[in-house]
Amino acid sequence: DAGVIQSPRHEVTEMGQEVTLRCKPISGHDYLFWYRQTMMRGLELLIYFNNNVPIDDSGMPEDRFSAKMPNASFSTLKIQPSEPRDSAVYFCASSWGQLNTEAFFGQGTRLTVV
Amino acid sequence: AQSVTQPDIHITVSEGASLELRCNYSYGATPYLFWYVQSPGQGLQLLLKYFSGDTLVQGIKGFEAEFKRSQSSFNLRKPSVHWSDAAEYFCAVGARDTGRRALTFGSGTRLQVQP
Numbered sequence: 001d002a003g004v005i006q007s008p009r010h011e012v013t014e015m016g017q018e019v020t021l022r023c024k025p026i027s028g029h030d031y032l033f034w035y036r037q038t039m040m041r042g043l044e045l046l047i048y049f050n051n052n053v054p055i056d057d058s059g060m061p062e063d064r065f066s067a068k069m070p071n072a073s074f075s076t077l078k079i080q081p082s083e084p085r086d087s088a089v090y091f092c093a094s095s096w097g098q099l100n101t102e103a104f105f106g107q108g109t110r111l112t113v114v
Numbered sequence: 115a116q117s118v119t120q121p122d123i124h125i126t127v128s129e130g131a132s133l134e135l136r137c138n139y140s141y142g143a144t145p146y147l148f149w150y151v152q153s154p155g156q157g158l159q160l161l162l163k164y165f166s167g168d169t170l171v172q173g174i175k176g177f178e179a180e181f182k183r184s185q186s187s188f189n190l191r192k193p194s195v196h197w198s199d200a201a202e203y204f205c206a207v208g209a210r211d212t213g214r215r216a217l218t219f220g221s222g223t224r225l226q227v228q229p
Binding site for chain 2: 004056099104106
């Protein structure tokens with residue numbers, strides 16, 4: 001398996017623009033997570049899905065952020081409108097099974113909002 | 115709520131020296147415990163995990179970690195560090211009994227290896 005695939009790897013956008021980050025989880029995994037990594041706050045969970053259904057979105061910063069998972073092999077994280085403080089590395093991860101097994105991470109998307 | 119503390123933000127060791135990275139957790143029971151490594155520009159890779167049983171866990175790249183319930187700790191060790199071990203290391207906990215599936219990560223320890 002190719003692992004968790006995220007695109008794009010790097011994104012530079014202007015403040016106010018819409019940004020869409022994409023993730024393809026590992027085939028057969030039924031959990032998908034979006035994390036954000038910054039120097040100030042470290043790795044923080046934004047939202048996670050189980051079987052394409054959002055389970056916990058309490059980490060989503062505000063209404064400018066939205067996430068969807070239309071099917072088992074694809075998820076998006078959208079920021080509209082983007083702000084400079086959204087600059088961070090966004091990771092997607094996937095997992096499977098009933099136990100709290102490890103999460104497998106993608107290589108991340110480095111977002112810069114200027 | 116569960117939480118993880120990694121007291122050391124940055125550690126420098128000489129190549130060939132031993133290494134210990136500290137991790138303390140807060141949780142009502144025994145959680146699932148993990149160590150991940152992140153190389154620059156890369157995602158997180160699992161080094162090892164503890165679910166139950168033997169409290170000394172072996173991982174990849176020669177790493178091991180020991181779960182100590184009395185100290186709520188899960189410290190990572192390596193007897194002889196290689197230059198390629200320079201990276202950032204994250205300890206994480208997962209809930210065992212609440213149904214919350216996502217892992218909670220510590221703030222990370224950046225390891226620098228001197229020649």
